[in-house]
Amino acid sequence: MTIRHPAERGGERRPFERLAEKASHFTSSRAFFGLCFLLVANFVAMHVVQLSTELELLAAGLMTSVTLLLLALLKNSELRAEHAIQRKLDAIAKALLAHHEGKEGGEAFDELRDAIRMEEEI
Numbered sequence: 001m002t003i004r005h006p007a008e009r010g011g012e013r014r015p016f017e018r019l020a021e022k023a024s025h026f027t028s029s030r031a032f033f034g035l036c037f038l039l040v041a042n043f044v045a046m047h048v049v050q051l052s053t054e055l056e057l058l059a060a061g062l063m064t065s066v067t068l069l070l071l072a073l074l075k076n077s078e079l080r081a082e083h084a085i086q087r088k089l090d091a092i093a094k095a096l097l098a099h100h101e102g103k104e105g106g107e108a109f110d111e112l113r114d115a116i117r118m119e120e121e122i
Helices: 015-027 030-049 053-100 107-116
Strands: none
Touching (some): 015 030, 015 053, 030 053, 053 107
16 A cells, blocks of 8 residues: 555545545534534533543543544645645746747646646645
């Protein structure tokens, strides 16, 4: 098994990429912030009320699990965005070079047009 950049895994998005995109939209919402706030408030309230250690460990484990999942989703989104930006910069550089050399249109401009529309695919 080879490990490749998330954006280089082919044109069709796999189930994980679709899940990561939906999760990214959800985790940037107010609803998710409210859920996290309630989770942390619940943990603080458990300490104040001095509930059993088992319940506190359960809450801490839940927060740790959410943190690890968010870290994986964040890294996936970061790599995909990084690749998209690099592809656009490469296309711009090629198009500028082609324009400077006096070649109007052509493959470099088609690649630039495709790179500009890349965010629609992600």
